[in-house]
Amino acid sequence: MIVTFLGTGTSQGVPVIACGCEVCTSADPRDKRLRSSIMIEGDKIVVVDSGPDFRQQMLRENVQHLDALVFTHEHKDHVAGMDDIRAFNYKQNSAIDVYADERVQAALKREFPYIFAENKYPGIPQIKLNNVDDEPFSIGQIKFTPIEVMHYRLPVKGYRINDFTYITDAKTVSETEKEKIKGSKILVINALQKQSHISHFTLAEAINFAREIGAEKTYLTHISHRLGKYEDVSKELPLGVELAYDGLKIEI
Ligand SMILES: [Zn+2]
Ligand SMILES: [Zn+2]
Numbered sequence: 001m002i003v004t005f006l007g008t009g010t011s012q013g014v015p016v017i018a019c020g021c022e023v024c025t026s027a028d029p030r031d032k033r034l035r036s037s038i039m040i041e042g043d044k045i046v047v048v049d050s051g052p053d054f055r056q057q058m059l060r061e062n063v064q065h066l067d068a069l070v071f072t073h074e075h076k077d078h079v080a081g082m083d084d085i086r087a088f089n090y091k092q093n094s095a096i097d098v099y100a101d102e103r104v105q106a107a108l109k110r111e112f113p114y115i116f117a118e119n120k121y122p123g124i125p126q127i128k129l130n131n132v133d134d135e136p137f138s139i140g141q142i143k144f145t146p147i148e149v150m151h152y153r154l155p156v157k158g159y160r161i162n163d164f165t166y167i168t169d170a171k172t173v174s175e176t177e178k179e180k181i182k183g184s185k186i187l188v189i190n191a192l193q194k195q196s197h198i199s200h201f202t203l204a205e206a207i208n209f210a211r212e213i214g215a216e217k218t219y220l221t222h223i224s225h226r227l228g229k230y231e232d233v234s235k236e237l238p239l240g241v242e243l244a245y246d247g248l249k250i251e252i
């Protein structure tokens with residue numbers, strides 16, 4: 001399977017609107033970060049989270065088909081772009097499977113009431129909701145094992161697929177959930193910035209977490225402009241830990 005990083009930025013993206021800092025004005029394409037999302041291509045094509053940049057990400061990667069959307073949590077930087085799955089509805093002439101837990105499903109109904117209206121306006125997105133709980137589920141041959149991490153007080157879903165684990169908005173992870181992650185060869189984990197933050201891992205916390213899990217390779221994502229430039233931060237990282245960047249593709 002191929003995993004493509006569609007976006008690796010925190011909620012504001014990088015550059016940040018009206019910011020003139022050295023990261024936001026960097027010419028390095030690896031310092032341009034859309035809101036965090038990945039695409040998994042196996043026998044099905046699945047996107048995890050559809051933030052405000054979903055349309056741009058689909059265009060950039062020339063995505064021709066989408067089977068399912070899987071959500072981590074309901075924050076705007078992870079759900080705001082869901083309306084744009086319409087393009088795939090029209091092309092495929094079918095509803096798109098959406099996987100989310102009960103709380104996120106309720107949020108989607110609040111955020112996009114017209115999608116769930118009794119008398120639907122023509123041309124709106126067509127989705128088929130599928131419930132995610134603690135149990136693994138499969139989309140085609142791709143098996144997703146949900147992992148619960150804490151984003152301050154909000155439980156957020158991470159997902160393990162074989163030897164690959166994707167976690168995007170974590171601050172704390174319980175011992176039980178860590179056991180579900182251990183053995184992963186590739187780990188993706190959030191690292192916001194160096195300064196401490198109430199709901200996100202700092203760079204040091206992410207590196208410690210990577211060590212604890214012991215994956216061969218750890219990619220950091222959900223990055224703020226405050227973390228620093230790709231080139232500078234890369235020099236400070238231990239062996240086996242790298243910053244992800246938009247457009248990066250890995251084989252899992
Ligand atoms: Zn986020
Ligand atoms: Zn900036």
Ligand SMILES: [Zn+2]
Nearest residue numbers: 073075151169
């Ligand atoms: Zn969040």
